[in-house]
Amino acid sequence: MRRLVSGNEACAEAALRAGIRFFGGYPITPSTEIAELMAEELPRVGGVFIQMEDEIASIMAIIGASAAGVPSMTATSGPGFSLMQEGIGYAAMTEVAVVVVNVMRGGPATGLPTKGSQADFQQARWGTHGDHPVVALTPRGVQECFTLTLRAVEISQRLRVPVILLMDEFIGHMREIVSFPEKVEVYHRQKPRVAPSEYIHYAPDNNYNAPYASFGEGYAIHFSGLNHRSDGFPINDAPTIRWNNERLRAKIEDNLAYLEDNYVDDDPDADTLIVAFGSAARSAYEAKLLTDKPIAYIRALTVWPFPDATVRRLAKGRKRVVVPEMNEGQLAREVERCIGTDTELVSVTRNDGSMLTPKEVLEALR
Amino acid sequence: MRTEVRLSGRGGQGLILAGIVLAEACGVYEEKEVVQTQSYGPEARGGASRSEVVISDQQIRYPRAYDPDILVALSQPAFDRFAPQVKKKGLIFADSFYVHTDRKDVILMPFSETAREELGREVVTNVLMLGVLSAATGIVKLDSLKKAIKHRVRRAFVELNLQALDVGFKLGQEEWRKRSS
Secondary structure, three states, rough: OOEEHHHHHHHHHHHHHOOOOEEEEEOOOOOOOHHHHHHHHHHHHEEEEEEEOOHHHHHHHHHHHHHOOOOEEEEEEEHHHHHHHHHHHHHHHOOOEEEEEEEEEEEEOOOEEEEOOOHHHHHHHHHHOOOOOOOEOOOOOOOHOOOOOOOOHHHHHHHEEEEEEEEEEHHOOOOEEEEEOOOOOOOOOOOOOOOOOOOOOOOOOOOOOOOOOOOOOOOOOOOOOOOOOOOOOEEOOOHHHHHHHHHHHHHHHHOOHHOOOEEEEEOOOEEEEEEEEEHHHHHOOOOOOHOOOOOEEEEEEEEEOHHHHHHHHHHHHOOOOEEEEEEHHHHHHHHHHHOOOOOEEEEEEEOOOOOHHHHHHHHHHH | EEEEEEEEEEEOOOOHHHHHHHHHHHHHOOOOOEEEEEEEEEOOOOOOOEEEEEOOOOOOOOOOOOOOOOEOOHEEEEEEEHHOOOOOOOOEEEEEOOOOOOOOOOOEEEEHHHHHHHHHHHHHHHHHHHHHHHHOOOOOOHHHHHHHHHOOOOOHHHHHHHHHHHHHHHHHHHHHHHHHH
16 A cells, blocks of 8 residues: 655554564654654553653663563664663673664754764764674665664564664655555564573574573573673683673674675676665765766665675776765775775765755766 | 655744645655655744655655755745745745745745635645645646545644635636636
8 A cells, every 4th residue: 555654654663563562762853753653552552662761761671671572672863872872782792682773863962953864874883882793774765664674673583682773864754655565574582492490591502593581481591781601690701701702793793694785786887886875875876867877886774784795896896986975974984994995985975964965976976 | 757846934834744745645646756855943833944745757766856846935034045946947936925026937826815814724824835736736636635635634624724725726726827818
């Protein structure tokens, strides 16, 4: 059925369809509609919505709910996302499935509440202290707000990781014609198949689709943000620390094929490659259509882990790579890391709350 | 073909709702490709506000108006800012009560005055304006707008808005008859 739906509405609808049954949040423009819809709809499906006192409490509440077995989510924007960083790191360390939606607005600080940006791209990767991999997805329109919210919930449950959905104001408040599927497949976390006495919460093979227990199911779970052994109790010895860090890393690195998601429009005659994500990719693709030159194009839907290998392969032998984005050049850094020195990097940035125009990208393609 | 419509004025004039109704009418009931976007400040009323609808028969990549075909301005600041951005041979509709201009190519329409005088409520200026657009530009059918209003407007106000739409449609028809004769 054709419907006119906004990005924020699509995100909330997908979250409910994906089985999210707890939302702890603190409303902030431009993400507020997600919280509003969840507040309205969750009680109708037996779920719980709590407006917490701030974003620190919000992230900790969804970690608690998820550890108790309930698929959980929050939604915020820049200032709230900053406050949530410690909690996101805690979720990574304790291996709890949560989805954090960040509808990016202009910054720094309280910045531009009603205007968009892509300025939290690197923050999503490096915002927490310590060092652990993250998963972040970026939709370019309303239909993808739906599909990527579903996917964010699924990844979080399969890998027991926090997953960040990087939307932005342009997309959150944009309405497009969409047609959502009548049925969606939902992955439910596996229950442990061993007796409580044999259960290890952080088992070495606890990776893709691994079973894990929730609080209240009769299994002993020790929960700590301190570096820990497989039973969750804190440790201080180097080999165990390495073992645990390696687990966190392997969860992402061993599953790159599952996580990677790009839209690629290659052209063997093109000497120019565009690399973009999210709303800036729309301006970029429009520019690609407006020029008569052959242009190769890659749009990352999963931005973290970054698609290093794909960017490297597509950039190889090309004269230049054009990177349009709405921040001060954060994606360009990542692309530069992947391409050789023989390829020129052209960074096209805009960071004033307005959408990059096709014309601005077109100039770089000349 | 890509048609870009920009509805502009002050916060509180219902421009975002008008954009949603127009987009839904074209996109859902006439099965065209549409994208509706908006831009407004942090204040609830009084600041600058605009809503844009891009209508196309093809997939829409860039969602904003960058070469507007149709501008509606319901305030002087909106008119001053956006009128110069309309494409050549584009249409500019401005509210005759709130906007003053010497430009002869601007279509000054009594949107807010008619809403006040004929419907007793200035608040329906937005929907009345959509009726005018439908009659004067043909970008959307009256019937599609009616369906969208029934879906998007709170039930208690549907009747009033449908009246406003009809009044606007007639106003647009008369204006166009005058212009073409």
